[in-house]
Amino acid sequence: MAPRARHHLPDYVEDVDALLEAIEAGKKVTDKPTFIMVRTVIAWPSPTKQGTGKAHGAALGDDEIKGLKEAIGFDPEQTFQVDDDVIEHVRSTRAARSEELRAAWDEKFAAWEEANPEQAGLLFRVRAHQLPEGFDAAFPEWEADPKGVATRAASGKILTALADVMPELWGGSADLAESNNTTMGGQPSFIPTDRQTSEWQGGPYGRTLHFGVRENAMGMALNGIALEGLTRPYGGTFLVFSDYMRPAVRLGAIQEADAIYLWTHDSIGLGEDGPTHQPIEHLASLRAIPDLDIVRPADANETAAAWKSILARHGRPVGLCLSRQALPVFDRSETGSVDGVAKGAYTLVESSADTPSVIIVGTGSEVSVAVQGAKVLEAQGIPTRVVSMPCVEWFAEQDDAYKESVLPASVKARVSIEAGSQMGWRDIVGDAGKIIAIDHFGASADGKKLFTEFGFTPEAVVAAAKESLDRVGHAVPGGDGPEAGTVGFEEKGK
Numbered sequence: 001m002a003p004r005a006r007h008h009l010p011d012y013v014e015d016v017d018a019l020l021e022a023i024e025a026g027k028k029v030t031d032k033p034t035f036i037m038v039r040t041v042i043a044w045p046s047p048t049k050q051g052t053g054k055a056h057g058a059a060l061g062d063d064e065i066k067g068l069k070e071a072i073g074f075d076p077e078q079t080f081q082v083d084d085d086v087i088e089h090v091r092s093t094r095a096a097r098s099e100e101l102r103a104a105w106d107e108k109f110a111a112w113e114e115a116n117p118e119q120a121g122l123l124f125r126v127r128a129h130q131l132p133e134g135f136d137a138a139f140p141e142w143e144a145d146p147k148g149v150a151t152r153a154a155s156g157k158i159l160t161a162l163a164d165v166m167p168e169l170w171g172g173s174a175d176l177a178e179s180n181n182t183t184m185g186g187q188p189s190f191i192p193t194d195r196q197t198s199e200w201q202g203g204p205y206g207r208t209l210h211f212g213v214r215e216n217a218m219g220m221a222l223n224g225i226a227l228e229g230l231t232r233p234y235g236g237t238f239l240v241f242s243d244y245m246r247p248a249v250r251l252g253a254i255q256e257a258d259a260i261y262l263w264t265h266d267s268i269g270l271g272e273d274g275p276t277h278q279p280i281e282h283l284a285s286l287r288a289i290p291d292l293d294i295v296r297p298a299d300a301n302e303t304a305a306a307w308k309s310i311l312a313r314h315g316r317p318v319g320l321c322l323s324r325q326a327l328p329v330f331d332r333s334e335t336g337s338v339d340g341v342a343k344g345a346y347t348l349v350e351s352s353a354d355t356p357s358v359i360i361v362g363t364g365s366e367v368s369v370a371v372q373g374a375k376v377l378e379a380q381g382i383p384t385r386v387v388s389m390p391c392v393e394w395f396a397e398q399d400d401a402y403k404e405s406v407l408p409a410s411v412k413a414r415v416s417i418e419a420g421s422q423m424g425w426r427d428i429v430g431d432a433g434k435i436i437a438i439d440h441f442g443a444s445a446d447g448k449k450l451f452t453e454f455g456f457t458p459e460a461v462v463a464a465a466k467e468s469l470d471r472v473g474h475a476v477p478g479g480d481g482p483e484a485g486t487v488g489f490e491e492k493g494k
């Protein structure tokens with residue numbers, strides 16, 4: 001439907017009655033959306049700037065504003081003038097009508113609440129941003145396992161476990177659901193009857209969203225759903241394709257939307273898909289967006305803790321970055337509690353001395369490499385602490401005392417390890433620290449070989465730690481301990 005509007009400036013009109021008519025007609029169409037196209041002239045009816053680009057990029061100016069007021073029948077000498085009869089109309093007629101409509105709505109809602117106490121309880125809970133009963137107990141836990149599990153797979157199990165407990169949680173993927181593990185097990189699709197397939201079936205109340213290969217549109221949809229406020233949406237794609245989503249992600253941060261951007265295949269560890277699919281600059285680039293949390297868990301149990309924290313937080317979007325390859329599951333009887341994930345960084349493995357000689361900080365899949373390197377350093381008589389830092393933004397929120405307890409200022413010898421750009425890590429390791437990173441594109445090979453070739457190995461951690469110790473003038477003991485092993489992981493599926 002197109003309300004009448006003519007583009008010849010002398011004859012151009014904006015037909016408000018036609019627009020209202022089109023809106024009312026659209027309201028009657030309930031089985032599909034209505035699109036109303038309105039062709040307008042910019043800055044109409046200002047006397048000299050209508051139809052020009054000048055009206056878009058600069059203020060009209062006092063003379064032009066006066067001419068505009070004259071054209072529409074206002075006193076050009078008055079500023080922000082509102083006629084008394086307009087004020088009276090709004091305060092009497094409209095205010096009274098609004099009170100009447102609100103009273104009628106309240107009466108209907110009270111009747112609905114009485115007839116539907118369970119649904120009303122759910123509504124009040126989600127509006128209050130309260131977590132459901134049984135939330136903590138629903139999360140799966142993983143036993144220590146050197147072969148481990150991919151954090152994308154762990155995330156998929158978590159989503160399935162939360163399906164019945166948290167009905168407001170729903171989402172899907174940009175045509176990569178099986179790779180992203182974004183399908184809640186046993187949950188139907190949000191899909192029209194005539195679009196169902198043998199694999200995807202559901203209806204208007206399905207939980208699985210199919211966004212198609214349109215990452216930016218997916219991000220915009222997630223933002224819109226989150227801003228509506230009653231549900232918590234997530235959407236998945238590969239981390240490298242967050243480039244396509246960036247306008248939506250940035251808007252989500254500006255809008256303080258509770259959207260969850262789920263990004264898998266988060267490093268060169270994805271292997272044979274090659275440099276086009278291997279994110280390098282993406283973590284640093286995304287961390288540069290204000291009011292966006294980037295979370296990269298190191299194992300399956302950190303992934304569960306990350307999901308707990310994400311769902312408990314509100315007021316800003318989050319990007320959850322997950323591995324394609326299997327990562328070792330740490331033995332929590334020998335390491336720091338997974339509860340530290342909520343604080344963004346925590347001591348995963350403590351040094352043999354009260355004060356460590358060197359601190360190794362890692363994220364995601366590289367944390368297990370850091371742990372292996374630390375074992376070698378400890379065997380060579382170098383007290384080494386390993387810090388897992390799944391979320392730089394959450395750590396920045398902590399008070400100074402906590403930050404000092406994790407990264408004591410007195411320990412200048414530090415190493416960071418993350419399979420991405422080194423940008424941002426100098427703030428963590430300081431002038432004397434060493435950064436293990438990758439500032440060039442990846443290559444096509446299996447992930448284990450790429451980690452070895454590009455220096456994400458325990459040997460590289462040991463060498464970097466000793467160089468940092470040397471920089472701060474710390475004597476490095478002669479190393480007769482065991483040699484560092486190679487990092488290993490399994491690759492499963494695309």
